[in-house]
Amino acid sequence: MWSNHINYxxxxxxxxxxxxxxxxxxxxxxxxxxxxLPAERALAEQLEVSRTSVREAxxxxxAMGLVRAGVGSGKDAGTVVIAEPATALGxxxxxxxxxxxxxxxxxxxxxxxxxxxxxxxxxxxxxxxEEAARLLDEMDASPAVxxxxxxxxxxxxxxxxxxxxxxxxTIMGSLRxxxxxxxxxxxxxxxxxxxxxxxxxxxxxxxxxxxxDGDGGxxxxxxxxxxxxxxxxxxxGKAPVETRP
Amino acid sequence: MWSNHINYxxxxxxxxxxxxxxxxxxxxxxxxxxxxLPAERALAEQLEVSRTSVREAxxxxxAMGLVRAGVGSGKDAGTVVIAEPATALGxxxxxxxxxxxxxxxxxxxxxxxxxxxxxxxxxxxxxxxEEAARLLDEMDASPAVxxxxxxxxxxxxxxxxxxxxxxxxTIMGSLRxxxxxxxxxxxxxxxxxxxxxxxxxxxxxxxxxxxxDGDGGxxxxxxxxxxxxxxxxxxxGKAPVETRP
DNA sequence: TGTGCTTGTGTGGTTAGACCACACTCTAGG
DNA sequence: CCTAGAGTGTGGTCTAACCACACAAGCACA
Numbered sequence: 390m391w392s393n394h395i396n397y398x399x400x401x402x403x404x405x406x407x408x409x410x411x412x413x414x415x416x417x418x419x420x421x422x423x424x425x426l427p428a429e430r431a432l433a434e435q436l437e438v439s440r441t442s443v444r445e446a447x448x449x450x451x452a453m454g455l456v457r458a459g460v461g462s463g464k465d466a467g468t469v470v471i472a473e474p475a476t477a478l479g480x481x482x483x484x485x486x487x488x489x490x491x492x493x494x495x496x497x498x499x500x501x502x503x504x505x506x507x508x509x510x511x512x513x514x515x516x517x518x519e520e521a522a523r524l525l526d527e528m529d530a531s532p533a534v535x536x537x538x539x540x541x542x543x544x545x546x547x548x549x550x551x552x553x554x555x556x557x558x559t560i561m562g563s564l565r566x567x568x569x570x571x572x573x574x575x576x577x578x579x580x581x582x583x584x585x586x587x588x589x590x591x592x593x594x595x596x597x598x599x600x601x602d603g604d605g606g607x608x609x610x611x612x613x614x615x616x617x618x619x620x621x622x623x624x625x626g627k628a629p630v631e632t633r634p
Numbered sequence: 635m636w637s638n639h640i641n642y643x644x645x646x647x648x649x650x651x652x653x654x655x656x657x658x659x660x661x662x663x664x665x666x667x668x669x670x671l672p673a674e675r676a677l678a679e680q681l682e683v684s685r686t687s688v689r690e691a692x693x694x695x696x697a698m699g700l701v702r703a704g705v706g707s708g709k710d711a712g713t714v715v716i717a718e719p720a721t722a723l724g725x726x727x728x729x730x731x732x733x734x735x736x737x738x739x740x741x742x743x744x745x746x747x748x749x750x751x752x753x754x755x756x757x758x759x760x761x762x763x764e765e766a767a768r769l770l771d772e773m774d775a776s777p778a779v780x781x782x783x784x785x786x787x788x789x790x791x792x793x794x795x796x797x798x799x800x801x802x803x804t805i806m807g808s809l810r811x812x813x814x815x816x817x818x819x820x821x822x823x824x825x826x827x828x829x830x831x832x833x834x835x836x837x838x839x840x841x842x843x844x845x846x847d848g849d850g851g852x853x854x855x856x857x858x859x860x861x862x863x864x865x866x867x868x869x870x871g872k873a874p875v876e877t878r879p
Numbered sequence: 880t881g882t883g884c885t886t887g888t889g890t891g892g893t894t895a896g897a898c899c900a901c902a903c904t905c906t907a908g909g
Numbered sequence: 910c911c912t913a914g915a916g917t918g919t920g921g922t923c924t925a926a927c928c929a930c931a932c933a934a935g936c937a938c939a
Binding site for chain 4: 647648649683684685686687704705706707708709710711
Binding site: 402466 | 892893894895901902904
Protein backbone atom coordinates (compact mmCIF):
# COMPACT_ATOMS: atom_id res chain seq x y z
CA MET A 390 0.00 0.00 0.00
CA TRP A 391 1.34 3.35 -0.98
CA SER A 392 0.23 5.07 2.16
CA ASN A 393 1.92 2.52 4.35
CA HIS A 394 4.23 4.47 6.58
CA ILE A 395 6.01 1.37 7.76
CA ASN A 396 7.35 0.64 4.32
CA TYR A 397 7.95 4.29 3.75
CA UNK A 398 11.67 4.15 4.09
CA UNK A 399 12.12 0.41 3.87
CA UNK A 400 11.17 -1.54 0.79
CA UNK A 401 9.19 1.07 -1.07
CA UNK A 402 10.16 1.66 -4.64
CA UNK A 403 10.97 5.14 -5.69
CA UNK A 404 7.98 5.69 -7.93
CA UNK A 405 5.75 4.54 -5.09
CA UNK A 406 7.23 7.28 -2.96
CA UNK A 407 6.19 9.77 -5.60
CA UNK A 408 2.74 8.22 -5.73
CA UNK A 409 2.25 8.46 -1.99
CA UNK A 410 3.39 12.07 -2.07
CA UNK A 411 0.89 12.90 -4.77
CA UNK A 412 -1.88 10.99 -3.01
CA UNK A 413 -1.19 12.99 0.11
CA UNK A 414 -1.40 16.23 -1.84
CA UNK A 415 -4.78 15.07 -3.11
CA UNK A 416 -6.07 14.07 0.29
CA UNK A 417 -4.89 17.31 1.85
CA UNK A 418 -6.54 19.33 -0.86
CA UNK A 419 -3.31 20.85 -2.12
CA UNK A 420 -4.08 19.23 -5.44
CA UNK A 421 -7.59 19.63 -6.70
CA UNK A 422 -9.56 18.63 -9.74
CA UNK A 423 -8.37 20.65 -12.68
CA UNK A 424 -5.16 21.61 -10.91
CA UNK A 425 -1.74 20.97 -12.31
CA LEU A 426 1.04 18.82 -10.95
CA PRO A 427 4.49 20.37 -10.76
CA ALA A 428 6.49 19.80 -13.90
CA GLU A 429 8.24 16.46 -14.02
CA ARG A 430 11.69 17.95 -13.71
CA ALA A 431 10.65 20.20 -10.84
CA LEU A 432 8.93 17.38 -9.01
CA ALA A 433 11.94 15.14 -9.44
CA GLU A 434 14.18 17.80 -7.95
CA GLN A 435 11.77 18.55 -5.13
CA LEU A 436 11.42 14.91 -4.09
CA GLU A 437 15.09 14.23 -4.80
CA VAL A 438 14.39 11.38 -7.17
CA SER A 439 15.06 10.90 -10.83
CA ARG A 440 12.70 12.11 -13.47
CA THR A 441 12.24 8.50 -14.58
CA SER A 442 10.67 7.59 -11.25
CA VAL A 443 8.39 10.61 -11.38
CA ARG A 444 7.32 9.62 -14.85
CA GLU A 445 6.55 6.05 -13.79
CA ALA A 446 4.32 7.38 -11.04
CA UNK A 447 2.55 9.69 -13.45
CA UNK A 448 2.00 6.81 -15.88
CA UNK A 449 0.20 4.93 -13.12
CA UNK A 450 -1.96 7.90 -12.23
CA UNK A 451 -2.74 8.35 -15.90
CA ALA A 452 -3.73 4.69 -16.19
CA MET A 453 -6.06 5.20 -13.25
CA GLY A 454 -7.77 8.13 -14.89
CA LEU A 455 -6.49 10.60 -12.32
CA VAL A 456 -4.30 12.82 -14.43
CA ARG A 457 -3.87 13.70 -18.07
CA ALA A 458 -0.48 14.57 -19.49
CA GLY A 459 -0.30 17.24 -22.17
CA VAL A 460 2.75 18.46 -24.02
CA GLY A 461 3.49 21.98 -25.12
CA SER A 462 2.57 24.96 -23.03
CA GLY A 463 -0.63 26.80 -22.29
CA LYS A 464 -3.97 25.64 -21.02
CA ASP A 465 -3.83 22.01 -22.13
CA ALA A 466 -0.19 21.55 -21.23
CA GLY A 467 1.34 19.97 -18.21
CA THR A 468 -0.04 17.17 -16.08
CA VAL A 469 -3.56 18.02 -14.99
CA VAL A 470 -5.70 16.33 -12.35
CA ILE A 471 -8.85 14.92 -13.90
CA ALA A 472 -11.52 12.45 -12.79
CA GLU A 473 -12.13 9.71 -15.30
CA PRO A 474 -12.36 6.54 -13.26
CA ALA A 475 -14.60 4.80 -15.79
CA THR A 476 -12.06 4.63 -18.58
CA ALA A 477 -9.41 3.46 -16.15
CA LEU A 478 -11.53 0.75 -14.60
CA GLY A 479 -12.67 -0.23 -18.06
CA UNK A 480 -9.13 -0.74 -19.28
CA UNK A 481 -8.24 -2.82 -16.25
CA UNK A 482 -11.33 -4.97 -16.59
CA UNK A 483 -10.73 -5.42 -20.30
CA UNK A 484 -7.21 -6.66 -19.71
CA UNK A 485 -8.39 -9.11 -17.10
CA UNK A 486 -11.03 -10.32 -19.49
CA UNK A 487 -8.22 -10.90 -21.98
CA UNK A 488 -6.52 -13.21 -19.49
CA UNK A 489 -9.82 -15.04 -19.13
CA UNK A 490 -9.81 -14.41 -15.41
CA UNK A 491 -13.04 -12.42 -15.62
CA UNK A 492 -15.70 -14.18 -17.68
CA UNK A 493 -17.67 -12.00 -20.05
CA UNK A 494 -20.88 -13.61 -18.84
CA UNK A 495 -20.14 -12.44 -15.30
CA UNK A 496 -19.60 -8.92 -16.56
CA UNK A 497 -22.92 -8.96 -18.35
CA UNK A 498 -24.62 -10.31 -15.26
CA UNK A 499 -23.07 -7.58 -13.13
CA UNK A 500 -24.15 -4.97 -15.60
CA UNK A 501 -27.72 -6.25 -15.40
CA UNK A 502 -27.57 -6.11 -11.63
CA UNK A 503 -26.28 -2.55 -11.48
CA UNK A 504 -28.48 -1.19 -14.20
CA UNK A 505 -31.61 -2.81 -12.78
CA UNK A 506 -30.87 -1.22 -9.45
CA UNK A 507 -30.17 2.12 -11.08
CA UNK A 508 -33.44 2.35 -12.99
CA UNK A 509 -35.37 1.15 -9.95
CA UNK A 510 -33.82 3.97 -7.98
CA UNK A 511 -33.96 6.68 -10.63
CA UNK A 512 -36.14 9.60 -9.70
CA UNK A 513 -38.75 10.52 -12.29
CA UNK A 514 -37.65 14.16 -12.21
CA UNK A 515 -33.97 13.49 -12.72
CA UNK A 516 -32.51 15.77 -15.38
CA UNK A 517 -30.63 12.85 -16.92
CA UNK A 518 -33.94 11.42 -18.08
CA GLU A 519 -34.53 14.35 -20.41
CA GLU A 520 -31.13 13.70 -21.90
CA ALA A 521 -32.05 10.02 -22.23
CA ALA A 522 -35.23 10.94 -24.09
CA ARG A 523 -33.27 13.18 -26.41
CA LEU A 524 -30.87 10.36 -27.14
CA LEU A 525 -33.75 8.06 -28.03
CA ASP A 526 -35.06 10.64 -30.50
CA GLU A 527 -31.62 10.81 -32.02
CA MET A 528 -31.46 7.03 -32.29
CA ASP A 529 -34.70 7.05 -34.27
CA ALA A 530 -32.97 9.26 -36.81
CA SER A 531 -29.75 7.22 -36.92
CA PRO A 532 -29.97 4.14 -39.10
CA ALA A 533 -26.21 3.45 -39.06
CA VAL A 534 -25.18 0.63 -36.73
CA UNK A 535 -22.23 2.49 -35.26
CA UNK A 536 -24.25 5.57 -34.47
CA UNK A 537 -26.96 3.44 -32.94
CA UNK A 538 -24.52 1.64 -30.66
CA UNK A 539 -22.82 4.87 -29.58
CA UNK A 540 -26.16 6.41 -28.70
CA UNK A 541 -27.16 3.20 -26.96
CA UNK A 542 -24.13 3.48 -24.70
CA UNK A 543 -24.99 7.07 -23.90
CA UNK A 544 -28.62 6.21 -23.21
CA UNK A 545 -27.84 3.45 -20.75
CA UNK A 546 -25.26 5.60 -19.05
CA UNK A 547 -27.77 8.43 -18.68
CA UNK A 548 -30.21 5.99 -17.11
CA UNK A 549 -27.57 4.81 -14.68
CA UNK A 550 -26.67 8.35 -13.74
CA UNK A 551 -30.27 9.15 -13.00
CA UNK A 552 -30.02 7.06 -9.85
CA UNK A 553 -27.60 9.57 -8.39
CA UNK A 554 -24.90 7.11 -7.35
CA UNK A 555 -21.61 8.06 -8.97
CA UNK A 556 -19.93 4.78 -8.11
CA UNK A 557 -22.65 2.69 -9.67
CA UNK A 558 -22.75 4.69 -12.89
CA THR A 559 -18.95 4.71 -13.07
CA ILE A 560 -18.70 0.95 -12.69
CA MET A 561 -21.55 0.55 -15.17
CA GLY A 562 -19.63 2.58 -17.70
CA SER A 563 -16.43 0.68 -17.14
CA LEU A 564 -18.16 -2.68 -17.48
CA ARG A 565 -19.63 -1.53 -20.71
CA UNK A 566 -16.27 -0.38 -21.94
CA UNK A 567 -14.57 -3.61 -20.94
CA UNK A 568 -16.79 -5.67 -23.23
CA UNK A 569 -17.25 -3.03 -25.92
CA UNK A 570 -15.09 -5.01 -28.31
CA UNK A 571 -17.14 -8.09 -27.65
CA UNK A 572 -20.41 -6.25 -28.09
CA UNK A 573 -19.35 -4.83 -31.42
CA UNK A 574 -18.27 -8.25 -32.65
CA UNK A 575 -21.51 -9.78 -31.42
CA UNK A 576 -23.54 -7.44 -33.57
CA UNK A 577 -22.32 -9.40 -36.56
CA UNK A 578 -23.94 -12.52 -35.12
CA UNK A 579 -27.38 -10.99 -35.19
CA UNK A 580 -29.61 -12.60 -37.80
CA UNK A 581 -31.38 -9.40 -38.70
CA UNK A 582 -30.05 -6.10 -37.44
CA UNK A 583 -32.97 -4.00 -38.63
CA UNK A 584 -35.54 -5.97 -36.72
CA UNK A 585 -33.29 -6.12 -33.68
CA UNK A 586 -32.77 -2.37 -33.77
CA UNK A 587 -36.51 -1.85 -34.03
CA UNK A 588 -37.11 -4.05 -31.01
CA UNK A 589 -34.36 -2.34 -29.02
CA UNK A 590 -35.88 1.05 -29.77
CA UNK A 591 -39.27 0.08 -28.45
CA UNK A 592 -37.73 -1.55 -25.40
CA UNK A 593 -35.82 1.65 -24.68
CA UNK A 594 -39.05 3.63 -24.83
CA UNK A 595 -40.78 1.20 -22.51
CA UNK A 596 -37.95 1.39 -19.99
CA UNK A 597 -37.89 5.17 -20.03
CA UNK A 598 -41.67 5.31 -19.70
CA UNK A 599 -41.54 3.07 -16.67
CA UNK A 600 -38.93 5.27 -15.03
CA UNK A 601 -40.91 8.40 -15.83
CA ASP A 602 -43.99 6.77 -14.34
CA GLY A 603 -42.03 6.18 -11.15
CA ASP A 604 -42.50 2.44 -11.55
CA GLY A 605 -39.03 1.31 -10.56
CA GLY A 606 -39.93 -2.36 -10.35
CA UNK A 607 -41.25 -2.48 -13.89
CA UNK A 608 -38.25 -0.52 -15.16
CA UNK A 609 -35.86 -2.95 -13.51
CA UNK A 610 -37.59 -5.97 -15.00
CA UNK A 611 -37.64 -4.41 -18.44
CA UNK A 612 -34.01 -3.34 -18.42
CA UNK A 613 -32.87 -6.76 -17.25
CA UNK A 614 -34.81 -8.45 -20.03
CA UNK A 615 -33.53 -5.86 -22.48
CA UNK A 616 -29.87 -6.49 -21.76
CA UNK A 617 -30.07 -10.24 -21.31
CA UNK A 618 -32.17 -10.55 -24.43
CA UNK A 619 -29.64 -8.71 -26.52
CA UNK A 620 -26.69 -10.77 -25.45
CA UNK A 621 -28.65 -13.99 -25.72
CA UNK A 622 -29.71 -13.14 -29.24
CA UNK A 623 -26.11 -12.36 -30.10
CA UNK A 624 -25.03 -15.73 -28.79
CA UNK A 625 -23.54 -14.88 -25.41
CA GLY A 626 -25.62 -16.51 -22.72
CA LYS A 627 -24.81 -16.84 -19.08
CA ALA A 628 -23.46 -20.37 -18.89
CA PRO A 629 -25.82 -21.91 -21.44
CA VAL A 630 -25.06 -25.43 -20.21
CA GLU A 631 -25.61 -24.57 -16.58
CA THR A 632 -26.99 -27.44 -14.56
CA ARG A 633 -30.08 -25.63 -13.39
CA PRO A 634 -33.14 -27.68 -14.41
CA MET B 635 13.56 6.62 -35.45
CA TRP B 636 11.26 3.84 -36.56
CA SER B 637 8.97 4.35 -33.61
CA ASN B 638 8.80 8.06 -34.22
CA HIS B 639 7.05 7.44 -37.49
CA ILE B 640 4.56 5.20 -35.80
CA ASN B 641 3.98 7.77 -33.11
CA TYR B 642 3.47 10.47 -35.61
CA UNK B 643 0.94 8.69 -37.75
CA UNK B 644 -0.95 6.85 -35.05
CA UNK B 645 -0.46 9.46 -32.34
CA UNK B 646 0.37 6.57 -30.06
CA UNK B 647 2.98 6.90 -27.40
CA UNK B 648 5.70 4.33 -27.29
CA UNK B 649 4.72 2.74 -24.02
CA UNK B 650 1.19 2.36 -25.39
CA UNK B 651 2.67 0.44 -28.27
CA UNK B 652 4.23 -1.93 -25.79
CA UNK B 653 0.95 -2.19 -23.92
CA UNK B 654 -1.00 -3.11 -27.01
CA UNK B 655 1.62 -5.70 -27.92
CA UNK B 656 1.34 -7.30 -24.50
CA UNK B 657 -2.44 -7.16 -24.56
CA UNK B 658 -2.37 -8.96 -27.90
CA UNK B 659 -0.12 -11.63 -26.46
CA UNK B 660 -2.65 -12.08 -23.67
CA UNK B 661 -5.63 -12.24 -26.00
CA UNK B 662 -3.90 -14.69 -28.29
CA UNK B 663 -2.99 -16.93 -25.42
CA UNK B 664 0.75 -16.54 -25.91
CA UNK B 665 0.89 -15.10 -22.43
CA UNK B 666 -1.04 -16.96 -19.78
CA UNK B 667 -1.65 -16.62 -16.09
CA UNK B 668 1.53 -17.47 -14.24
CA UNK B 669 3.61 -17.02 -17.35
CA UNK B 670 6.54 -14.65 -17.55
CA LEU B 671 7.02 -11.66 -19.77
CA PRO B 672 10.28 -11.40 -21.68
CA ALA B 673 12.94 -9.58 -19.71
CA GLU B 674 12.73 -5.81 -20.00
CA ARG B 675 15.92 -5.54 -22.02
CA ALA B 676 14.90 -8.34 -24.35
CA LEU B 677 11.43 -6.91 -24.86
CA ALA B 678 12.87 -3.50 -25.57
CA GLU B 679 15.15 -4.94 -28.21
CA GLN B 680 12.41 -7.09 -29.72
CA LEU B 681 9.96 -4.21 -30.05
CA GLU B 682 12.72 -1.79 -31.03
CA VAL B 683 11.92 0.64 -28.27
CA SER B 684 13.86 1.82 -25.27
CA ARG B 685 13.80 0.01 -21.99
CA THR B 686 12.26 3.13 -20.47
CA SER B 687 9.13 2.73 -22.54
CA VAL B 688 8.90 -0.96 -21.75
CA ARG B 689 9.16 -0.16 -18.07
CA GLU B 690 6.40 2.46 -18.25
CA ALA B 691 4.12 -0.10 -19.84
CA UNK B 692 4.95 -2.65 -17.18
CA UNK B 693 4.25 -0.09 -14.45
CA UNK B 694 0.76 0.36 -15.88
CA UNK B 695 0.14 -3.38 -16.04
CA UNK B 696 1.37 -3.68 -12.49
CA ALA B 697 -0.98 -0.93 -11.37
CA MET B 698 -3.82 -2.83 -12.98
CA GLY B 699 -2.98 -5.99 -11.10
CA LEU B 700 -1.98 -7.86 -14.23
CA VAL B 701 1.68 -8.49 -13.58
CA ARG B 702 4.05 -8.60 -10.66
CA ALA B 703 7.67 -7.60 -11.03
CA GLY B 704 10.27 -9.46 -9.05
CA VAL B 705 13.99 -8.90 -8.93
CA GLY B 706 16.70 -11.50 -8.67
CA SER B 707 16.49 -14.83 -10.40
CA GLY B 708 14.56 -17.98 -9.74
CA LYS B 709 10.90 -18.65 -9.23
CA ASP B 710 9.81 -15.23 -8.00
CA ALA B 711 11.98 -13.31 -10.40
CA GLY B 712 11.04 -11.58 -13.59
CA THR B 713 7.71 -10.07 -14.55
CA VAL B 714 4.96 -12.61 -14.03
CA VAL B 715 1.36 -12.48 -15.22
CA ILE B 716 -1.01 -12.54 -12.27
CA ALA B 717 -4.69 -11.78 -11.77
CA GLU B 718 -5.35 -9.38 -8.96
CA PRO B 719 -7.92 -6.98 -10.28
CA ALA B 720 -9.33 -6.24 -6.84
CA THR B 721 -6.23 -4.54 -5.47
CA ALA B 722 -5.87 -2.56 -8.68
CA LEU B 723 -9.47 -1.39 -8.77
CA GLY B 724 -9.26 -0.66 -5.08
CA UNK B 725 -6.26 1.61 -5.51
CA UNK B 726 -7.93 3.47 -8.33
CA UNK B 727 -11.15 3.92 -6.41
CA UNK B 728 -9.26 5.04 -3.32
CA UNK B 729 -7.44 7.71 -5.27
CA UNK B 730 -10.66 8.98 -6.76
CA UNK B 731 -12.17 9.05 -3.31
CA UNK B 732 -9.21 11.19 -2.30
CA UNK B 733 -10.13 13.72 -4.98
CA UNK B 734 -13.66 13.71 -3.57
CA UNK B 735 -15.01 12.72 -6.94
CA UNK B 736 -16.42 9.47 -5.58
CA UNK B 737 -18.37 9.98 -2.34
CA UNK B 738 -17.74 7.43 0.37
CA UNK B 739 -21.48 7.13 0.92
CA UNK B 740 -21.94 6.03 -2.68
CA UNK B 741 -19.29 3.38 -2.23
CA UNK B 742 -21.01 2.04 0.84
CA UNK B 743 -24.33 2.03 -0.97
CA UNK B 744 -22.81 0.13 -3.88
CA UNK B 745 -21.27 -2.36 -1.52
CA UNK B 746 -24.64 -2.97 0.07
CA UNK B 747 -26.17 -3.48 -3.35
CA UNK B 748 -23.56 -5.98 -4.51
CA UNK B 749 -23.35 -7.88 -1.27
CA UNK B 750 -27.11 -8.14 -0.93
CA UNK B 751 -27.29 -9.59 -4.39
CA UNK B 752 -24.42 -11.95 -3.68
CA UNK B 753 -25.93 -13.49 -0.56
CA UNK B 754 -29.32 -13.76 -2.23
CA UNK B 755 -27.69 -15.71 -5.03
CA UNK B 756 -25.32 -17.80 -2.94
CA UNK B 757 -25.96 -21.49 -3.12
CA UNK B 758 -26.34 -23.23 0.22
CA UNK B 759 -23.81 -25.86 -0.78
CA UNK B 760 -21.11 -23.45 -1.93
CA UNK B 761 -17.72 -24.43 -0.50
CA UNK B 762 -17.01 -20.81 0.37
CA UNK B 763 -19.66 -21.00 3.08
CA GLU B 764 -17.66 -23.53 5.05
CA GLU B 765 -14.73 -21.16 4.90
CA ALA B 766 -17.03 -18.37 6.06
CA ALA B 767 -18.15 -20.46 9.03
CA ARG B 768 -14.55 -21.20 9.91
CA LEU B 769 -13.78 -17.48 9.82
CA LEU B 770 -16.64 -16.78 12.21
CA ASP B 771 -15.28 -19.32 14.65
CA GLU B 772 -11.93 -17.65 14.43
CA MET B 773 -13.49 -14.25 15.06
CA ASP B 774 -15.03 -15.57 18.27
CA ALA B 775 -11.53 -16.34 19.45
CA SER B 776 -10.00 -13.03 18.37
CA PRO B 777 -10.65 -10.19 20.78
CA ALA B 778 -8.18 -7.78 19.11
CA VAL B 779 -9.82 -5.15 16.96
CA UNK B 780 -7.37 -5.51 14.08
CA UNK B 781 -7.77 -9.26 13.92
CA UNK B 782 -11.52 -8.90 14.05
CA UNK B 783 -11.57 -6.44 11.15
CA UNK B 784 -9.24 -8.56 9.03
CA UNK B 785 -11.41 -11.61 9.57
CA UNK B 786 -14.48 -9.50 8.88
CA UNK B 787 -13.10 -8.58 5.48
CA UNK B 788 -12.38 -12.21 4.70
CA UNK B 789 -15.83 -13.28 5.84
CA UNK B 790 -17.67 -10.80 3.66
CA UNK B 791 -15.47 -11.67 0.72
CA UNK B 792 -16.17 -15.36 1.19
CA UNK B 793 -19.89 -14.61 1.21
CA UNK B 794 -19.56 -12.60 -2.00
CA UNK B 795 -17.61 -15.38 -3.69
CA UNK B 796 -20.28 -17.90 -2.79
CA UNK B 797 -22.50 -16.32 -5.43
CA UNK B 798 -20.17 -17.51 -8.14
CA UNK B 799 -19.76 -14.22 -9.96
CA UNK B 800 -16.11 -13.27 -10.12
CA UNK B 801 -16.79 -9.72 -11.25
CA UNK B 802 -19.14 -9.00 -8.37
CA UNK B 803 -16.81 -10.41 -5.74
CA THR B 804 -13.86 -8.59 -7.29
CA ILE B 805 -15.64 -5.24 -7.28
CA MET B 806 -16.85 -5.94 -3.77
CA GLY B 807 -13.31 -6.49 -2.62
CA SER B 808 -12.06 -3.37 -4.32
CA LEU B 809 -14.82 -1.23 -2.83
CA ARG B 810 -13.93 -2.56 0.55
CA UNK B 811 -10.27 -1.79 -0.01
CA UNK B 812 -10.99 1.70 -1.26
CA UNK B 813 -12.61 2.70 2.01
CA UNK B 814 -10.49 0.52 4.27
CA UNK B 815 -8.72 3.55 5.63
CA UNK B 816 -12.03 5.18 6.35
CA UNK B 817 -13.44 2.09 8.00
CA UNK B 818 -10.46 1.77 10.29
CA UNK B 819 -10.72 5.41 11.31
CA UNK B 820 -14.44 5.06 11.88
CA UNK B 821 -13.89 2.31 14.40
CA UNK B 822 -12.54 4.95 16.72
CA UNK B 823 -15.91 6.70 16.59
CA UNK B 824 -17.74 3.75 18.02
CA UNK B 825 -19.02 4.40 21.53
CA UNK B 826 -18.41 0.85 22.73
CA UNK B 827 -16.39 -1.51 20.61
CA UNK B 828 -17.05 -4.61 22.70
CA UNK B 829 -20.80 -4.36 22.43
CA UNK B 830 -20.54 -3.52 18.72
CA UNK B 831 -18.31 -6.51 18.13
CA UNK B 832 -20.75 -8.72 19.98
CA UNK B 833 -23.61 -7.47 17.84
CA UNK B 834 -21.64 -7.89 14.62
CA UNK B 835 -20.81 -11.46 15.56
CA UNK B 836 -24.43 -12.43 16.05
CA UNK B 837 -25.41 -10.63 12.84
CA UNK B 838 -22.78 -12.60 10.96
CA UNK B 839 -24.18 -15.84 12.30
CA UNK B 840 -27.71 -14.84 11.33
CA UNK B 841 -26.62 -13.97 7.79
CA UNK B 842 -24.74 -17.22 7.34
CA UNK B 843 -27.67 -19.18 8.73
CA UNK B 844 -30.02 -17.54 6.27
CA UNK B 845 -27.73 -18.42 3.37
CA UNK B 846 -27.36 -21.98 4.58
CA ASP B 847 -31.14 -22.21 4.85
CA GLY B 848 -31.38 -21.18 1.23
CA ASP B 849 -33.36 -18.10 2.26
CA GLY B 850 -31.72 -15.58 -0.05
CA GLY B 851 -34.25 -12.86 0.62
CA UNK B 852 -33.71 -12.93 4.35
CA UNK B 853 -29.95 -13.05 3.89
CA UNK B 854 -30.05 -9.99 1.65
CA UNK B 855 -32.13 -8.02 4.11
CA UNK B 856 -29.88 -8.97 6.99
CA UNK B 857 -26.65 -8.16 5.21
CA UNK B 858 -27.95 -4.78 4.08
CA UNK B 859 -28.97 -3.90 7.61
CA UNK B 860 -25.67 -5.23 8.91
CA UNK B 861 -23.53 -3.02 6.69
CA UNK B 862 -25.67 0.08 6.84
CA UNK B 863 -26.00 -0.26 10.58
CA UNK B 864 -22.27 -0.40 11.08
CA UNK B 865 -21.52 2.68 9.04
CA UNK B 866 -24.42 4.57 10.56
CA UNK B 867 -23.22 3.76 14.05
CA UNK B 868 -19.74 4.92 13.09
CA UNK B 869 -21.16 8.21 11.88
CA UNK B 870 -21.13 7.79 8.13
CA GLY B 871 -24.67 8.08 6.89
CA LYS B 872 -25.88 8.50 3.36
CA ALA B 873 -25.88 12.28 2.98
CA PRO B 874 -27.09 13.16 6.47
CA VAL B 875 -27.38 16.88 5.76
CA GLU B 876 -28.77 16.53 2.27
CA THR B 877 -30.93 19.48 1.27
CA ARG B 878 -33.87 17.44 0.15
CA PRO B 879 -36.90 18.25 2.33
C1' DT C 880 33.08 -37.08 0.07
C1' DG C 881 31.06 -33.28 1.45
C1' DT C 882 30.63 -28.60 2.75
C1' DG C 883 31.03 -23.72 2.42
C1' DC C 884 32.56 -19.73 0.08
C1' DT C 885 33.33 -17.13 -4.18
C1' DT C 886 32.21 -15.90 -8.58
C1' DG C 887 29.12 -15.53 -12.51
C1' DT C 888 24.77 -14.43 -14.61
C1' DG C 889 20.30 -12.60 -15.24
C1' DT C 890 16.66 -10.06 -13.25
C1' DG C 891 14.33 -5.57 -12.06
C1' DG C 892 15.42 -0.66 -9.81
C1' DT C 893 17.46 3.73 -10.37
C1' DT C 894 19.95 7.49 -12.13
C1' DA C 895 21.99 11.21 -15.22
C1' DG C 896 22.05 13.52 -19.31
C1' DA C 897 20.83 14.37 -23.72
C1' DC C 898 17.71 15.28 -27.58
C1' DC C 899 13.03 15.72 -29.80
C1' DA C 900 8.22 17.58 -30.82
C1' DC C 901 5.08 20.63 -29.46
C1' DA C 902 2.48 24.95 -28.13
C1' DC C 903 2.52 29.03 -26.44
C1' DT C 904 4.94 33.87 -25.62
C1' DC C 905 7.78 37.39 -26.54
C1' DT C 906 10.16 40.45 -29.62
C1' DA C 907 12.20 42.60 -33.42
C1' DG C 908 11.43 43.93 -38.14
C1' DG C 909 8.33 45.13 -41.70
C1' DC D 910 -0.29 47.70 -36.53
C1' DC D 911 0.89 43.08 -37.93
C1' DT D 912 3.69 39.12 -38.71
C1' DA D 913 7.63 35.93 -38.74
C1' DG D 914 11.07 34.19 -35.98
C1' DA D 915 13.45 33.30 -31.63
C1' DG D 916 12.74 31.91 -26.87
C1' DT D 917 10.82 29.11 -23.16
C1' DG D 918 8.70 25.38 -20.81
C1' DT D 919 6.21 21.21 -21.24
C1' DG D 920 6.01 16.04 -21.81
C1' DG D 921 8.14 12.00 -24.84
C1' DT D 922 12.01 9.19 -25.81
C1' DC D 923 16.41 7.26 -25.82
C1' DT D 924 21.15 5.76 -24.23
C1' DA D 925 24.37 4.09 -21.05
C1' DA D 926 25.64 3.17 -17.03
C1' DC D 927 25.39 1.48 -12.18
C1' DC D 928 23.05 -0.89 -8.10
C1' DA D 929 20.71 -4.68 -5.31
C1' DC D 930 19.13 -9.00 -5.40
C1' DA D 931 18.70 -14.17 -5.90
C1' DC D 932 20.02 -18.09 -7.69
C1' DA D 933 23.56 -21.41 -10.02
C1' DA D 934 27.97 -23.13 -10.86
C1' DG D 935 32.39 -23.96 -9.65
C1' DC D 936 36.21 -23.94 -6.71
C1' DA D 937 38.81 -24.54 -2.35
C1' DC D 938 39.28 -26.73 1.79
C1' DA D 939 38.54 -30.05 5.55
